[in-house]
Amino acid sequence: MLTTLVVLLRSIGLTCRGHRAVALENLALRQQLAALKRTRTRPHLRPTDRLFWILLATAWREWRTALMVVQPETVLRWHRQWLRRRWAHRSTRIRPGRPSTDAAIRALVRKMASANPLWGAPRIHGELGKLGLEVSERTVSRLLPRRGRPPSQTWRTFLDNHAAALVSMDFFTVPTLTGRILFVLVLLGHQRRRVVHLAITDHPTAAWTAQQIIEAFPEETAPRYLVRDRDAIYSDVFRRRVAGMDIREVVSAPSSPWHNPYAERLIGSCAASASITSSFSTRHICVAC
Numbered sequence: 047m048l049t050t051l052v053v054l055l056r057s058i059g060l061t062c063r064g065h066r067a068v069a070l071e072n073l074a075l076r077q078q079l080a081a082l083k084r085t086r087t088r089p090h091l092r093p094t095d096r097l098f099w100i101l102l103a104t105a106w107r108e109w110r111t112a113l114m115v116v117q118p119e120t121v122l123r124w125h126r127q128w129l130r131r132r133w134a135h136r137s138t139r140i141r142p143g144r145p146s147t148d149a150a151i152r153a154l155v156r157k158m159a160s161a162n163p164l165w166g167a168p169r170i171h172g173e174l175g176k177l178g179l180e181v182s183e184r185t186v187s188r189l190l191p192r193r194g195r196p197p198s199q200t201w202r203t204f205l206d207n208h209a210a211a212l213v214s215m216d217f218f219t220v221p222t223l224t225g226r227i228l229f230v231l232v233l234l235g236h237q238r239r240r241v242v243h244l245a246i247t248d249h250p251t252a253a254w255t256a257q258q259i260i261e262a263f264p265e266e267t268a269p270r271y272l273v274r275d276r277d278a279i280y281s282d283v284f285r286r287r288v289a290g291m292d293i294r295e296v297v298s299a300p301s302s303p304w305h306n307p308y309a310e311r312l313i314g315s316c317a318a319s320a321s322i323t324s325s326f327s328t329r330h331i332c333v334a335c
Contacts, residue, residue: 067108074102074112081115091115096124147185154179155189166190205236211270212236214309217250217277218316230316231255233262234309235269241312252279256287263291271296273306 077098081091099121103109110118151174158170165173167187174181199207215233222228229250233243243262247254263269268291274280275298288295298305 067106070102070106070109071112074109078113078115097128100125100128147181147189151179151181152189155181155186156191159190208271209237210235212273213242213269213271214273214306216275216306216309216313217279218313220316231258232309232312233258234312236308239308239312250279252281252283255279256284259284259288259291259293268293270294273298273309275303275306276300 077095081095099109099113103121103125109121113121154174155170158173159165162169167183167190170190171181171183171186174186205212213233213235215231218230218232220228220230226248228246228248231243231245231247231250232241234240235242243258245258245261259272270293272288272293273296285295303310
């Protein structure tokens with residue numbers, strides 16, 4: 047400690063007499079000599095040693111001429127790391143995030159919500175504004191107590207529970223050996239993936255389609271839900287007949303065949319069978335599917 051004090055006093059004396067460069071070079075050499083004396087094989091530089099060279103490189107242009115322990119690039123890397131840590135510390139908040147809301151405002155919001163169950167965040171936010179309290183509507187919505195809701199079942203659970211009440215329907219075409227185009231109507235039950243009804247015609251109409259629904263579900267065997275696409279054949283005549291049978295229609299989205307996957311898979315199987323056994327009649331092919 048005494049040696050360090052003596053060196054500092056001598057450096058100050060040289061600086062005052064106009065020998066600033068000599069004083070800085072003397073400090074640099076003595077600092078490296080002290081670092082070498084602390085180790086036997088390889089010099090071990092402490093954080094104070096690195097800080098010394100960072101400050102020396104800032105104050106003296108010719109600091110590279112006195113550096114012998116490490117490379118100048120190393121000192122520059124120390125300087126960049128020091129600047130990075132310095133600005134990271136300055137830009138870090140002590141308490142990150144949005145400022146906390148006053149406890150009195152939180153208590154007031156809960157009290158207003160409990161006293162007025164029908165009020166939502168916009169209404170409470172407006173009432174707070176009338177009182178002169180500057181609180182955002184988003185903050186009010188976060189402060190409102192969460193009302194408990196009964197857990198809802200998943201879509202998979204809904205399908206499993208209502209599989210017996212779901213029926214899909216769709217049309218597909220089959221070319222015959224004579225060049226005719228036949229329209230095939232398929233009604234498929236979801237519970238066992240079973241074909242409930244199959245009908246073939248040359249010219250399908252809405253009245254004919256509605257009549258097939260009646261023939262497929264006589265008396266009280268009609269399903270609760272009927273899944274179909276947005277084909278124009280399902281006109282008002284068809285919808286009125288289905289509504290009269292107390293069947294609820296589930297219409298898929300436009301150009302979304304994956305919303306009716308079971309019927310589409312059956313149609314794909316029928317098309318594959320038709321391409322393999324083209325010598326069979328169309329009716330036999332469809333019944334085999």
